[in-house]
Amino acid sequence: IAGITQAPTSQILAAGRRMTLRCTQDMRHNAMYWYRQDLGLGLRLIHYSNTAGTTGKGEVPDGYSVSRANTDDFPLTLASAVPSQTSVYFCASSEASGANVLTFGAGSRLTVL
Amino acid sequence: AQSVAQPEDQVNVAEGNPLTVKCTYSVSGNPYLFWYVQYPNRGLQFLLKYITGDNLVKGSYGFEAEFNKSQTSFHLKKPSALVSDSALYFCAVRERSGGYNKLIFGAGTRLAVHP
Numbered sequence: 404i405a406g407i408t409q410a411p412t413s414q415i416l417a418a419g420r421r422m423t424l425r426c427t428q429d430m431r432h433n434a435m436y437w438y439r440q441d442l443g444l445g446l447r448l449i450h451y452s453n454t455a456g457t458t459g460k461g462e463v464p465d466g467y468s469v470s471r472a473n474t475d476d477f478p479l480t481l482a483s484a485v486p487s488q489t490s491v492y493f494c495a496s497s498e499a500s501g502a503n504v505l506t507f508g509a510g511s512r513l514t515v516l
Numbered sequence: 517a518q519s520v521a522q523p524e525d526q527v528n529v530a531e532g533n534p535l536t537v538k539c540t541y542s543v544s545g546n547p548y549l550f551w552y553v554q555y556p557n558r559g560l561q562f563l564l565k566y567i568t569g570d571n572l573v574k575g576s577y578g579f580e581a582e583f584n585k586s587q588t589s590f591h592l593k594k595p596s597a598l599v600s601d602s603a604l605y606f607c608a609v610r611e612r613s614g615g616y617n618k619l620i621f622g623a624g625t626r627l628a629v630h631p
Contacts (some may be wrong), residue, residue: 407559436618445606445621446560459616493559501608503548503567505619507559 406430407508409494415514416484424479424511426494426498434497436461436505437469439490446493452477484515518543518611520590522622528627529597537592537625539607546567546608549590551581552620555603564607576603597629 410425412416428435433454437445448461452471466488477496481488491512495505519542529535541547548567552560564575571583581592592605607622 413594438621445623446619448618449620451616451618453616461618477599478580502549503565504562505560507561509557509559 407494407496407506409492409508411511412509413512413514418485418515419483421512422481422484424481424492424494424513426477426479426508427475427493428477428496428506429475430496430498430506431474432481432496432498432506433474434499435471436495436497437467437477437479438493438495439463440493440510441490449479449492454486463500481513484513489513489515517613518547518607518609518620520549520607520620520622522605522607522625524625525623526626526628529627531599531629531631532596535594535601535629536598537605537607537627537629538591539590539622541588541590541607541609543609543611545592547583549581549583550608550610551575551579551590551592552606552608552621553577553603554624555616556607560606563592599631601628602627602629 407428437449447463450469452458455474491510493510494508505507521540550565551563556559566573566583574580604624606624608619
């Protein structure tokens with residue numbers, strides 16, 4: 404089934420550790436996004452990529468980095484995790500960079516202690 | 517900056533009754549508006565969008581939304597609610613900022629449909 408695969412599904416992490424959340428899509432979508440979902444705040448954009456080889460900062464990029472080496476993969480890295488990064492992280496993609504209709508992954512729940 | 521507001525944290529409806537989930541927007545220019553639904557432990561799923569044309573937009577699972585420019589609203593509706601409609605609903609608006617397009621999401625409204 405075409406879609407987005409995120410891993411891990413859930414992770415508990417000690418503060419200060421490095422963590423990479425993986426995201427892979429098989430729809431050949433050009434644009435990809437990382438959002439975090441926090442209660443009462445909805446979804447906030449962390450980083451985006453309009454096409455392979457390019458990335459950009461969203462609303463809340465601090466403490467996160469991304470790379471887009473190819474069309475399919477868009478990993479999100481926390482270099483040194485802090486408790487405020489406890490959240491549910493969603494990867495999404497869209498056919499073009501217009502961000503009209505997004506397809507979302509099932510999410511990665513991250514707890515930083 | 518563009519924004520959307522969902523004034524209700526939760527909406528409770530009896531099965532078979534009509535439902536409305538409210539959304540108001542604040543944009544400069546013509547709005548691109550969206551509704552997404554999130555079922556437990558799942559990612560968001562696209563329901564419908566308004567870009568231009570008919571103010572009444574029909575989407576997935578029998579949902580529709582009415583774009584009202586004078587009231588700056590884009591409420592989600594369904595004539596007859598199902599228990600399986602219970603989920604978290606997000607309104608969103610597209611914004612162009614810093615050379616890229618992004619979706620700005622509301623805080624979400626939890627819909628509970630009771631048998």
